Amino acid sequence: MTLSGLHLPLITPFGPDGAVDAPALDRLARGALADGAAGLVALGTTGEPAALDADERKTVLAVIAAAVADTPGAHLTVGVPAPDTRSAAEALRALPERAPADAALVTVPPFTRPGEAGALAHFTALADASPVPLIVYNIPYRTGQQLSAATLLRLAAHPNIAGVKQAVGGIDADTVALLADRPAEGFAVLAGEDAFAPAMLALGADGGILAAAHLATARHVELITCWRERGDLPRARALGTALARAAAALFAEPNPAVTKGVLHARGLIAGPEVRLPLLAARPESVRDADNRLDDPALR
Numbered sequence: 693m694t695l696s697g698l699h700l701p702l703i704t705p706f707g708p709d710g711a712v713d714a715p716a717l718d719r720l721a722r723g724a725l726a727d728g729a730a731g732l733v734a735l736g737t738t739g740e741p742a743a744l745d746a747d748e749r750k751t752v753l754a755v756i757a758a759a760v761a762d763t764p765g766a767h768l769t770v771g772v773p774a775p776d777t778r779s780a781a782e783a784l785r786a787l788p789e790r791a792p793a794d795a796a797l798v799t800v801p802p803f804t805r806p807g808e809a810g811a812l813a814h815f816t817a818l819a820d821a822s823p824v825p826l827i828v829y830n831i832p833y834r835t836g837q838q839l840s841a842a843t844l845l846r847l848a849a850h851p852n853i854a855g856v857k858q859a860v861g862g863i864d865a866d867t868v869a870l871l872a873d874r875p876a877e878g879f880a881v882l883a884g885e886d887a888f889a890p891a892m893l894a895l896g897a898d899g900g901i902l903a904a905a906h907l908a909t910a911r912h913v914e915l916i917t918c919w920r921e922r923g924d925l926p927r928a929r930a931l932g933t934a935l936a937r938a939a940a941a942l943f944a945e946p947n948p949a950v951t952k953g954v955l956h957a958r959g960l961i962a963g964p965e966v967r968l969p970l971l972a973a974r975p976e977s978v979r980d981a982d983n984r985l986d987d988p989a990l991r
């Protein structure tokens with residue numbers, strides 16, 4: 693089985709008192725699954741996990757896991773922090789006690805810049821230790837470490853590595869090589885960079901982990917279906933350009949500030965707050981994203 697479809701990395705909504713708004717999170721989670729998302733990602737970057745305390749992370753995980761459990765066939769991915777290999781391995785070993793995760797999303801330890809050989813050894817050690825399959829989160833502009841197609845393809849051969857979330861700031865030569873040369877089965881290439889997701893799908897990506905899909909969720913699902921099942925290229929192109937422009941506007945400020953602003957403006961969460969060091973989005977950024985989402989192709 694290869695992972696596919698839309699996986700939504702959920703924001704963490706905060707209530708007027710600043711606490712995690714569990715009912716709002718529950719509504720977002722269940723709404724996305726009802727709109728056709730194949731799965732949810734708890735405690736991804738978009739969920740501001742570093743700004744949550746242990747109890748809050750527990751609440752977030754419980755709410756999202758319950759929504760997945762109530763939806764037959766839905767998939768739960770959990771973001772696992774990787775400040776270093778040893779503590780990431782410990783967190784992975786403990787994961788089944790925390791949630792019935794189908795996969796764990798893990799990066800290279802940020803700031804360390806271990807080189808490609810070190811990154812390969814890191815993911816191999818984690819995959820050997822983990823009771824759940826890994827999704828390699830390749831995001832060099834956050835971690836400081838590039839992963840070439842050659843390294844990712846070596847990781848793809850590990851039986852406990854289920855895929856990669858490719859978020860490299862564009863469609864580079866490694867992304868093209870990765871999509872061309874990946875194994876036919878058992879390793880998913882998921883778009884992880886919202887503005888380039890339509891282009892990655894056109895090149896054969898299996899799906900995406902896309903924060904922009906908090907908005908126009910059903911249209912994101914439709915885009916994936918157009919490329920993977922329906923072969924409806926005119927519709928895929930119309931949706932793809934509209935969603936890419938909406939994504940660019942949603943990421944005009946550090947994620948998830950604009951997304952929270954638009955969800956708030958649309959009455960879907962109580963407030964647009966993010967926690968420091970993130971700042972709430974400027975009103976003009978929220979308006980711009982909201983307008984982009986009004987594109988006729990997305991109605």
Ligand SMILES: O=C(O)C1=N[C@H](C(=O)O)C[C@H](O)C1
Pocket residue numbers: 701733735736737738739859884885886901902903904947
């Ligand atoms: O939380 C995630 O997973 C995602 N994070 C990315 C980021 O914030 O850089 C964006 C992507 O849409 C999903």
